[in-house]
Amino acid sequence: xxxxxxxxxxxxxxxxxxxxxxxxxxxxxxxxxxxxxxxxxxxxxxxxxxxxxxxxxxxxxxxxxxxxxxxxxxxxxxxxxxxxxxxxxxxxxxxxxxxxxxxxxxxxxxxxxxxxxxxxxxxxxxxxxxxxxxxxxxxxxxxxxxxxxxxxxxxxxxxxxxxxxxxxxxxxxxxxxxxxxxxxxxxxxxxxxxxxxxxxxxxxxxxxxxxxxxxxxxxxxxxxxxxxxxxxxxxxxxxxxxxxxxxxxxxxxxxxxxxxxxxxxxxxxxxxxxxxxxxxxxxxxxxxxxxxxxxxxxxxxxxxxxxxxxxxxxxxxxxxxxxxxxxxxxxxxxxxxxxxxxxxxxxxxxxxxxxxxxxxxxxxxxxxxxxxxxxxxxxxxxxxxxxxxxxxxxxxxxxxxxxxxxxxx
Amino acid sequence: xxxxxxxxxxxxxxxxxxxxxxxxxxxxxxxxxxxxxxxxxxxxxxxxxxxxxxxxxxxxxxxxxxxxxxxxxxxxxxxxxxxxxxxxxxxxxxxxxxxxxxxxxxxxxxxxxx
Amino acid sequence: xxxxxxxxxxxxxxxxxxxxxxxxxxxxxxxxxxxxxxxxxxxxxxxxxxxxxxxxxxxxxxxxxxxxxxxxxxxxxxxxxxxxxxxxxxxxxxxxxxxxxxxxxxxxxxxxxxxxxxxxxxxxxxxxxxxxxxxxxxxxxxxxxxxxxxxxxxxxxxxxxxxxxxxxxxxxxxxxxxxxxxxxxxxxxxxxxxxxxxxxxxxxxxxxxxxxxxxxxxxxxxxxxxxxxxxxxxxxxxxxxxxxxxxxxxxxxxxxxxxxxxxxxxxxx
Numbered sequence: 155x156x157x158x159x160x161x162x163x164x165x166x167x168x169x170x171x172x173x174x175x176x177x178x179x180x181x182x183x184x185x186x187x188x189x190x191x192x193x194x195x196x197x198x199x200x201x202x203x204x205x206x207x208x209x210x211x212x213x214x215x216x217x218x219x220x221x222x223x224x225x226x227x228x229x230x231x232x233x234x235x236x237x238x239x240x241x242x243x244x245x246x247x248x249x250x251x252x253x254x255x256x257x258x259x260x261x262x263x264x265x266x267x268x269x270x271x272x273x274x275x276x277x278x279x280x281x282x283x284x285x286x287x288x289x290x291x292x293x294x295x296x297x298x299x300x301x302x303x304x305x306x307x308x309x310x311x312x313x314x315x316x317x318x319x320x321x322x323x324x325x326x327x328x329x330x331x332x333x334x335x336x337x338x339x340x341x342x343x344x345x346x347x348x349x350x351x352x353x354x355x356x357x358x359x360x361x362x363x364x365x366x367x368x369x370x371x372x373x374x375x376x377x378x379x380x381x382x383x384x385x386x387x388x389x390x391x392x393x394x395x396x397x398x399x400x401x402x403x404x405x406x407x408x409x410x411x412x413x414x415x416x417x418x419x420x421x422x423x424x425x426x427x428x429x430x431x432x433x434x435x436x437x438x439x440x441x442x443x444x445x446x447x448x449x450x451x452x453x454x455x456x457x458x459x460x461x462x463x464x465x466x467x468x469x470x471x472x473x474x475x476x477x478x479x480x481x482x483x484x485x486x487x488x489x490x491x492x493x494x495x496x497x498x499x500x501x502x503x504x505x506x507x508x509x510x511x512x513x514x515x516x517x518x519x520x521x522x523x524x525x526x527x528x529x530x531x532x533x534x535x536x537x538x539x540x541x542x543x544x545x546x547x548x549x550x551x552x553x554x555x556x557x558x559x560x561x562x563x
Numbered sequence: 564x565x566x567x568x569x570x571x572x573x574x575x576x577x578x579x580x581x582x583x584x585x586x587x588x589x590x591x592x593x594x595x596x597x598x599x600x601x602x603x604x605x606x607x608x609x610x611x612x613x614x615x616x617x618x619x620x621x622x623x624x625x626x627x628x629x630x631x632x633x634x635x636x637x638x639x640x641x642x643x644x645x646x647x648x649x650x651x652x653x654x655x656x657x658x659x660x661x662x663x664x665x666x667x668x669x670x671x672x673x674x675x676x677x
Numbered sequence: 678x679x680x681x682x683x684x685x686x687x688x689x690x691x692x693x694x695x696x697x698x699x700x701x702x703x704x705x706x707x708x709x710x711x712x713x714x715x716x717x718x719x720x721x722x723x724x725x726x727x728x729x730x731x732x733x734x735x736x737x738x739x740x741x742x743x744x745x746x747x748x749x750x751x752x753x754x755x756x757x758x759x760x761x762x763x764x765x766x767x768x769x770x771x772x773x774x775x776x777x778x779x780x781x782x783x784x785x786x787x788x789x790x791x792x793x794x795x796x797x798x799x800x801x802x803x804x805x806x807x808x809x810x811x812x813x814x815x816x817x818x819x820x821x822x823x824x825x826x827x828x829x830x831x832x833x834x835x836x837x838x839x840x841x842x843x844x845x846x847x848x849x850x851x852x853x854x855x856x857x858x859x860x861x862x863x864x865x866x867x868x869x870x871x872x873x874x875x876x877x878x879x880x881x882x883x884x885x886x887x888x889x890x891x892x893x894x895x896x897x898x899x900x901x902x903x904x905x906x907x908x909x910x911x912x913x914x915x916x917x918x919x920x921x922x923x924x925x926x927x928x929x930x931x932x933x934x935x936x937x938x939x940x941x942x943x944x945x946x
Contacts, residue, residue, distance in 0.1 A: 197896070197924070230822070231821030231823070231825040234825075234899060235822060237898050237899050237924060238925060239708070241924055242712060242926045243708075245929045246711065246714070246929070254825075256825075353623070372623065374623035374624065375590065375624055417634065421631050422627065425659060446658060447659075466660065469660060469661070472664065473664055477663070545589075546622065
């Protein structure tokens with residue numbers, strides 16, 4: 155620590171310089187400290203102030219001591235903050251540190267500072283005065299402002315992303331489902347995230363004069379990449395359904411298209427229920443093919459319910475050739491058929507438990523005889539109840555035959 | 564909320580490689596499985612076995628990653644198999660017909676048996 | 678929506694004489710019910726003292742705060758009335774400090790029968806100067822305050838940590854307090870600041886029918902004497918008392934005088 159270095163007198167030893175340091179009086183240390191020192195009475199009247207602070211502010215000592223209060227050195231906003239936060243907190247705690255203020259100099263300029271105060275108490279425990287240290291915070295303020303600016307920009311970006319996701323999402327869903335005589339149709343889409351576009355899709359559309367096509371599906375993954383697949387899937391399914399009366403053939407077509415596009419290192423697939431609907435008599439005939447998708451749930455008017463078994467269907471787009479199976483269902487008055495995606499049956503209900511197909515079946519069978527809109531409303535309520543437990547997007551499509559004679563449950 | 568923390572461990576043998584996955588395999592964790600598989604070097608005739616005994620949940624991202632693993636193995640001329648698929652997953656995999664794509668065995672040892 | 682307990686939601690504490698008249702103390706901007714600590718012991722000797730934290734402050738349930746409900750003082754007045762309903766408080770002497778003075782005025786105007794008296798501590802019906810009316814601040818001043826709150830959010834995180842403190846002024850109180858004072862969501866604080874300092878409740882003063890005491894400080898940077906006088910003139914039959922105290926929180930800087938003034942008014946007549 156004691157290094158020899160030449161001083162003004164040529165070769166000097168360290169000792170005289172050391173004592174010069176020691177002779178530096180406490181007074182000098184106080185007056186010319188690298189920070190500002192201030193002592194005030196309890197009501198804020200300035201009792202003592204060091205030269206450094208006077209220099210920063212551009213005041214003479216006699217302008218300030220006994221004449222001004224500390225709060226008067228602050229900007230108006232700072233004064234309000236001082237009265238409502240700083241002073242009360244200091245009073246209660248006896249000390250307070252690191253509060254950012256701006257001081258007003260005599261020439262009107264502003265000096266960003268950090269203020270630390272302690273309350274000095276006498277031997278009787280009564281508060282006597284407030285001692286304050288003031289640090290120049292110009293650099294720190296510049297840094298904070300940079301952080302604030304960066305944060306605001308990040309928030310704006312986030313808003314933009316969310317708006318984009320919402321717009322994109324809206325274009326991927328059918329604006330209005332086709333009307334089918336004698337059949338009630340209802341649907342609902344529940345996005346899991348505001349930031350990312352989901353991968354669920356559905357549609358209902360006329361095919362020939364007496365037949366309507368429909369599908370409901372779930373593309374793997376989320377975000378822009380999944381959205382592209384969703385678009386492709388919908389387009390392909392709609393086009394293929396017009397040409398092919400057999401839903402299994404339609405799925406085969408989709409499989410070929412998707413597999414061709416997405417084999418390799420970033421495979422994308424989807425699970426789909428594809429079908430058509432032909433109203434007739436007092437109900438409708440439905441033919442379904444499933445590609446790896448959860449089975450549709452049929453709720454009959456008499457309260458019985460069953461999942462429509464379409465065993466052996468495989469996910470769509472993963473392999474060059476995939477297998478699909480078909481099933482036929484007849485819908486009678488009071489019957490409702492619900493298609494859904496696994497966002498519903500895999501939602502967390504409480505803590506780690508997940509919902510299930512069985513619970514869904516139990517819940518909805520109780521509503522029989524019911525209608526498509528009623529089922530959608532019930533399941534929508536169920537999803538709302540799960541709150542954050544719904545981790546994946548959920549799409550619902552219900553087809554039902556109303557009971558005759560205006561008897562709508 | 565999750566039980567077992569997610570983990571991927573890989574082990575290579577003469578016959579191929581075993582990738583053991585534990586915890587929830589979903590959109591957040593699937594990339595780590597993917598990364599694990601990408602570190603493997605498979606030769607023609609070998610087998611990649613994915614041991615799923617400790618997997619508590621698997622969604623479409625997990626399934627996509629398994630399909631990607633299959634593609635990687637196929638590209639190397641190797642085979643792929645799943646081992647010790649837990650009950651709930653067996654059901655999901657059955658629903659989507661994964662059995663045709665992935666031979667399934669009760670354990671990793673069995674997977675290398677034939 | 679299921680009914681929420683105000684007691685829990687707003688950290689309601691009840692102390693003092695069970696059979697005494699009821700004093701409901703509403704804290705102002707920037708703090709929580711701890712602000713009343715120095716006057717509560719004195720008041721508790723005579724009254725049943727009810728304290729609470731406004732939604733968004735202190736230990737209240739922050740999730741209950743929405744910008745829609747608390748974008749004006751009416752939401753806070755609703756809460757005061759809800760607390761009165763839930764605890765079945767009657768003939769209440771409502772003491773409102775700072776912005777809560779106007780919240781008290783709004784609550785009393787809605788249900789005058791529930792309140793025996795109002796004590797408005799350092800009130801201001803409008804902080805911004807308007808023509809002949811002197812509120813003490815310009816719009817630019819308020820904008821500056823909001824900017825100050827913004828920068829302090831970044832700089833304050835260390836100071837916001839709870840401080841276990843004894844009571845240097847009143848050693849006989851003895852207990853240690855975890856100080857949740859001033860600790861609130863900065864976003865909420867910013868909206869509350871805007872609502873407080875940009876509200877204009879001058880027109881509500883004339884509608885007050887409950888006997889009212891205005892307690893102002895001789896040297897208050899937030900509420901200049903013109904404001905106390907204006908409030909007194911507008912509220913019919915009100916009493917104005919000027920405390921020889923400095924600052925905006927006389928319950929802290931001059932607790933004895935404050936408690937005495939409240940007691941004299943609450944018990945008198």
